[in-house]
Structure formats: C-alpha cells, structure tokens
Amino acid sequence: MEVKETRNEGLKRGYQFTLPAAELAATVDAKLKEAQPEIEVKGFRKGKVPLAMLKKQFGPRVMGDAMQDAIDGALKKHLEESGDRPATQPKVEMENGEGWKEGDDVVVNISYENLPAIPEVDLTKLKLERLTVPAEEAAVTEALENLAKSAQNFEDRRKGSKAKDGDQVVIDFKGFVDGEAFEGGAGEDYPLVLGSNSFIPGFEDQLVGAKADDEVKVEVKFPEEYGAAHLAGKDAVFECKVKAVKAPKPAEVDDELAKKFGAEDLEALKKQISERLEAEYAGAARAVLKRSLLDQLDNQVKFELPDSLVEAEADQIAHQLWHEENPDVHDHNHDSIEPTDEHKKLAERRVRLGLLLAEIGQKAEVTVNDQEMTQAVLRAARQYPGQERAFFEFIQQNPGAQQQLRAPIFEDKVVDHIAEQAKVKDKKVSKEELEKAVEALDEL
Known part of the structure; x- marks a missing residue:
C-alpha cells in the first residue's frame, strides 16, 4: 500500500493511503479459497463450489472486509512506524467511494491530530505546603453536642x-x-x-x-x-x-450516649470523633495541596494542545454549567450552547494537565488495580439504591463508563506520586484557616 503525507501543520496530520486493485483482488481470492472447503451451496458438494460462483455470491462482502482489514492494518503500521499518537479516533474517508468499482485502486484519506510531545518535568523543584489541623477540644465538644441533639x-x-x-x-x-x-x-x-x-x-x-x-x-x-x-x-x-x-x-453527654453510637464509653467516642475530624481535615488539606500542585504544573509546563480535545472539553464545560444554572432541564432538548472564552481557557488547563498527568503516570508505571476499581464501582452503585445489579451490568458492558470511574483514581495516584517527589512542608493551621483555603478552591 502506498502512503503519502498530505498535511503536517503543528499537531495536524493528513495521509493518503492507496491500495492497488490487484493487491485487493488477490486478498479477496485468498479469503475465498481459504473458506472454500467449508462452504456448501445447493447443487454442489461441500468444498466443491467453484471459485467463480463463490466470488459472485460472496465477493462484495469479502471485498468490503478486505478493504477494512487493509486500511486498518496500514493505519496501525503507519502509527507504529511514525510513533504518532492520535488525540482522537482518526478520520477515515474514501476519496473515490461513490464512483469506485471493482478493478479500481482504493484511495483513502486519513486525518488526525497528534498528541504533543510532553516536556520532562523536574518534580523535585515543586514546593508544596501540607496544611495540618489537629482535632481541637472545642470541635470534639461541638460534635458531641450535635450527637446529643440528634439523640434527643x-x-x-x-x-x-x-x-x-x-x-x-x-x-x-x-x-x-x-x-x-x-x-x-x-x-x-x-x-x-x-x-x-x-x-x-x-x-x-x-x-x-x-x-x-x-x-x-x-x-x-x-x-x-x-x-x-x-x-x-x-x-x-x-x-x-x-x-x-x-x-x-438533648441526651446527656455520657457513656450511655457513647453506647448509642457504638462506642464502649465516652472516651472511646471522643477518640472516634477526633479521628473522624482529623480524617476530614486531611481530606480538605489534600484538596488544597492538589490545587497548588496543579497550579504550579500549569504555570511551569507549556506545550501545544490538540484543538479537538480543547473544543470537546470546552463544549462539555459549557454544557455542564448550563445545566447547573437550569436544574429543571434534565434532557438535552435545548438550543446549542456556545462555549465562552472563559470556558475555553478552563478547557485548555484541563487538557494540558490531563495530558501531563497521564504522561507522568505512564512513565512512573502508575496503575489502577482490580480492588481499587471494585471499590469505585461499589461506591458509585450506592447512588442507585435498588438498581445495583443493573448498574454493575452496565459498568461491565461499557468501557467508557469504566474509564470514567478509573480516571479520577489514576489522577489521584499520580498526584500522590508527584507529591512524593516534591518538597513538601507541613504547616499547622486552624480549622478556620483551612476552611478559607478550601473556599478559595472555588475561584477556578
């Protein structure tokens, strides 16, 4: 098959594949001969159907399969040899499709956007603060009082x-x-x-x-x-x-209250509350650290982005925000939503960071194991009480849905990997300071 480059601008690539008619015909004959021993047609014994009759009866379908196999094989070989990584599914168009007839060469135009080369990042130069908040006595007391009210x-x-x-x-x-x-x-x-x-x-x-x-x-x-x-x-x-x-x-804050909530005594309940509060604080602090990490990467690392990915992300952001502003509309029967410059700017950030984290994760051999996926599926299934079985079946049969669950787990594991390489300094803050830091996350 002849391959000719037709476009090479930035990340945009275009190629013309030409499959000679003689090569295609030989492939069709070979496929028919391979199947001939197993074919039965009325009036002929099994395996004795003439090749000409097989070609007349099955030729068009085999021709279509041969074309598809040849194009797929040529594209796969081209990507392996060139090292290109298409950002989205390559667009394949048959140039002479309408007027093509048997005996003509098959000419196919293929276009795609290539994923950019991701620059190396020295993760050890990143400087991060990890906010720490102890579970203060006042917060524990407040939590106990709330439990007492709930048990009133x-x-x-x-x-x-x-x-x-x-x-x-x-x-x-x-x-x-x-x-x-x-x-x-x-x-x-x-x-x-x-x-x-x-x-x-x-x-x-x-x-x-x-x-x-x-x-x-x-x-x-x-x-x-x-x-x-x-x-x-x-x-x-x-x-x-x-x-x-x-x-x-309100119930008395005593050992009896503790037992109502599954603790041995009041001291054990206080310890449980302390641990829960500190886990909540740690989760919030991690979100702040993650934002700082992503902000630094976004500022330090620049590379060309595939327009197709940015446009798709901007459309998704605009659509999601529109539905948040119009909660009464649950379907998609509405006018098209044009992304704003702000949507496009946010889309560029998300695409850039997504590609960068994927590259770092791949080089670090970060993976999502079966146990982590199972836990993610179970968490998601809780959102559909009574329909868990149907949800599990949907996930099993839908690779796209699996990827939606896998992606955030992968991202968090890559963030953890980056944080391990970076210079991280612990900073003790108050609960109020942590809350302000979390509120600031909504600014983007």
Whole structure:
C-alpha cells in the first residue's frame, strides 16, 4: 500500500493511503479459497463450489472486509512506524467511494491530530505546603453536642404551654381537598417536630403557638410538583387535634450516649470523633495541596494542545454549567450552547494537565488495580439504591463508563506520586484557616 503525507501543520496530520486493485483482488481470492472447503451451496458438494460462483455470491462482502482489514492494518503500521499518537479516533474517508468499482485502486484519506510531545518535568523543584489541623477540644465538644441533639428525647411541657419552633406536637389530623377527605391524608398520635419541614410547606408554621387540646385548621396548598398528581397544586384543609406539646431535651453527654453510637464509653467516642475530624481535615488539606500542585504544573509546563480535545472539553464545560444554572432541564432538548472564552481557557488547563498527568503516570508505571476499581464501582452503585445489579451490568458492558470511574483514581495516584517527589512542608493551621483555603478552591 502506498502512503503519502498530505498535511503536517503543528499537531495536524493528513495521509493518503492507496491500495492497488490487484493487491485487493488477490486478498479477496485468498479469503475465498481459504473458506472454500467449508462452504456448501445447493447443487454442489461441500468444498466443491467453484471459485467463480463463490466470488459472485460472496465477493462484495469479502471485498468490503478486505478493504477494512487493509486500511486498518496500514493505519496501525503507519502509527507504529511514525510513533504518532492520535488525540482522537482518526478520520477515515474514501476519496473515490461513490464512483469506485471493482478493478479500481482504493484511495483513502486519513486525518488526525497528534498528541504533543510532553516536556520532562523536574518534580523535585515543586514546593508544596501540607496544611495540618489537629482535632481541637472545642470541635470534639461541638460534635458531641450535635450527637446529643440528634439523640434527643421530648418531654411534656407544662400544661397550657404554647408550642415553639423545635418542639414536638403529637397530633391527630385529617385532610380535605374540595371538602372531601383524601386517601393518605389522615393520622393519629403523629409526633411532628415543628421546623423539621417534614410536612407540606406552611403546615408546621400554623401549629406554632398551639396548646395541648387545641383544635387547629391548617390551610395549605400542595406543591405543583407534588408526587401525587391528583393533589399537586390543590388547596387543602387539615383538621388537627393537638394532643401534647413536648420540649426537646438533648441526651446527656455520657457513656450511655457513647453506647448509642457504638462506642464502649465516652472516651472511646471522643477518640472516634477526633479521628473522624482529623480524617476530614486531611481530606480538605489534600484538596488544597492538589490545587497548588496543579497550579504550579500549569504555570511551569507549556506545550501545544490538540484543538479537538480543547473544543470537546470546552463544549462539555459549557454544557455542564448550563445545566447547573437550569436544574429543571434534565434532557438535552435545548438550543446549542456556545462555549465562552472563559470556558475555553478552563478547557485548555484541563487538557494540558490531563495530558501531563497521564504522561507522568505512564512513565512512573502508575496503575489502577482490580480492588481499587471494585471499590469505585461499589461506591458509585450506592447512588442507585435498588438498581445495583443493573448498574454493575452496565459498568461491565461499557468501557467508557469504566474509564470514567478509573480516571479520577489514576489522577489521584499520580498526584500522590508527584507529591512524593516534591518538597513538601507541613504547616499547622486552624480549622478556620483551612476552611478559607478550601473556599478559595472555588475561584477556578
């Protein structure tokens, strides 16, 4: 096969492959002869069908296969010899496709953008700060108090006391729409915490100030997006009988509280909270360190980027941000979204860093093992309760979905590898300073 270069500008490459007709015909004949012993046609014994008949009956299909095999083989050989690494799937077009007939040479034009050469980076020159935050006593105490509130009980208020926000009212209720009681709109001895927003908007507000033995008519309107279509947007009246008003009483911070949360005693619970807080702080500090690392790499390393990758990334960023600004639109039936200069700038950063991290990871032989992938799949499956099996099957059958799960794991492992080579200095900071550093991450 003859190969001729037609374009070599920056990262853009173009080649013309010419497959001689005689070479193609010889390939077709060879394939037919190879299959001939196994072919049966009415009127002929197995393996005795004339080659001319086979060519007439199966020739066009075999010709198509031979063309595809020849082009694929030529492209593979070309990439191996040239060392090119296409950024995306090469575009393949048959130049004389419409007018081609048997006996003509096959001329194919192939174009792609080559991945750039990634410059070497001296990782030892990177200077990073690792923020460290100890679990202070005040933070542990605050966490304990929150646990006590979550484990709170309710005690009857003094007779005649008015219900306050945060109180629990025990009620019987019955709901009516257009004067008719509706299914599921009644309950007895229901413990409702005012301010919990567990009932229809506006319902709990109208019980603030109620006393035990009061009868209250609560007038509300079901939300337009309410789950039951026959009630959505409808006005409703609930007849409520207040049977008790109870004040919240946080649980005591003691060994009994600790046991409720699976610890042996209070000291063991404090230790668990301390470890959890420090793990949370470490995770936040790692995100800050990672941003600093990526910022330094982005500033220090520059190389030409494939337009196709940048354009695709910019389109994805613009599309994602548009949906975040329009959360009510769940499909893609909307006007095209034109990326802004800001989107393109961010896309360039992401593509540059993605290519750079991939190169560093490949040279360092960073891999994602089966156990790490299994854990990632299990974490992702938790987002689809009741559909885990279907999710597992989808992942198994979809290499693209597997790559989406693998990519962030690979990136984090490469970041860890880079941090091990860099000069890292630990810096002790307060919880508030760490929070400010994390908030600053949203600036990009």
